[in-house]
Amino acid sequence: MSDTSQTLARQLLQALRPFAHDRKEGDSRAGVRPHGKQLFSYCCFETERLARVSNGKPVIGIVLSGAKEFWLGDAGQRFVAGDVFIFPAGVEVDVVNAPAEGNGIYESLLVEVDSVPEAIRQLRPAGSFPRQGLDMRVPLTSELVEALTHAAAVLAASDHATALAQHRLAEVLLLLRAVPAAACLYDMSLADRVAWVVLQAPAQRWTAQDIGRALGMGASTLRRRLNGEGTSLRDVLASTRMKLAHEILTRGDGNVTAAAGAAGYSSRSHFGRQFRNVYGTSPSAVRDRAG
Template identity: 60%
Template sequence: MTSLIEIPGQTHAQRLLHLLKPLAMASRNARGPGLHSHASQLFSYCCVERERLASVVSETSRIGIVLSGEKEFWLGDAGQRFVAGDVFVLPKGQAFDAVNIPSEANGLYESLLVDVTEVPRWVMEMRGARAPSGFDLRVPLGGELVDALGHAAISLSASDHADALAGHRLAEVLMLLRKVPAAACLFEQSLAERAAWLVAAAPSKRWTAAGIGRELGLGASTLRRKLGEEGTSLRQVLAAARMRLAHDILVRGEGNISDAAGIAGYASRSHFARRFASVYGTTPAAVRLGQRA
């Protein structure tokens, strides 16, 4: 079994790659390019040439780890790039464009994929992190998560079914990810949250009920009805998602108040400021000033 002893000077990403090296080597020695199953919930993917994949849809929620090369995900105009040692999450049913880029060192793009088919009730009942305000699939690594991922992958690969130990190890990973905003998509999400995620990925797009419904596999009237059953409306979802983006822009110091107002859909700075204060209890100027202090 791979040792989980930490080597001095290793980054979390390097340590994770070290732990998963036996799985990567087994895949390279026994299999060619493509998607390959190691166990019921553990897969690897490999390619030897740069490839672009349009509208890739995961049938289950997944945790992915880049083992070699680089990977890009795109949702509209928003994109993220991942390199070896990075961890990402994929929500069930959401279409992305993907680019796989083999490493110059070994000529391979490789990733390890863990299917999340069931989340234990006790994990679901934990307080979760707020979903990210923009397009974000990246999971930040810490020592505990590296250990948990290493244990889970090793346990899953040791059997062709998710036995009790493997299930326990994966539950440990999910417990840690419950606190990570980018991993919110692994857990149950309301229709309003899914719609807000789409809006956040392309805030400048003129979203309509038909457009959002098409992305989520629903008709416009069905979308409106289901949002109503959740106690909200499309208008409220759009306004809340854009206001949250405006707040985050100011918090990160990435734009001025006019930029934030535009993202939120307000032509008037004064109207934006009043609405912002009613939501966050402070003014846009105070938030931006706090980042410049």
């Protein structure tokens, strides 16, 4: 994390300090603490490993204390205090919540996004954004820190502040409209939904029937709708697997063989050729830069 990012994270944590949990003696129960209609926090005091967690609505989250990990198969992302993440609706992931060593608390502040104003949808850049495997991270800016702080304060206010709360949340959504991880807040394309399914088991030999069954549609409907989005099942499978491999190589804890295997390639040379076609460089070069 850069010095600027660390400074912004500290500013965000300081501003959200009123929402942080103060642990009392004998306090050992994990749970949800509501702060308003769309605002709540979750805390625990021992490391949790939760399987197949999902949300009915997309969520903007801020880690207040400890660390949070999201995992889909071999793809994972870790967030620490001051980090902001997006949790899409209807996606099942494995979650690890780890309390901080200092205060023994894991806590995150969460904002449910009910809807996005049409005016903001129209301002969002067209097309999809490049991702690197499992991408749920939101980079901090000073404008976003200020908008999140104002939105949290008003969302936690009385019901009389509903109109202002929606205005403040709209400011956050406006700032997030060009962030790849936040695409699911606006509209999740079928290609994105397919990618989330594939990430659960990227090495599996996925068929249109398998993915259609997971998404509640027939294979022919799946192919037709993907074609309407200007892509195909083969392209989505290849893109998702390559992005996962790229993530494994760039996070520095996996070698080329591990990246190839996670992406479903038994041949390292075949994987290398495909990787170079997509990224213009070899897997080894990407791994060496990360190391």
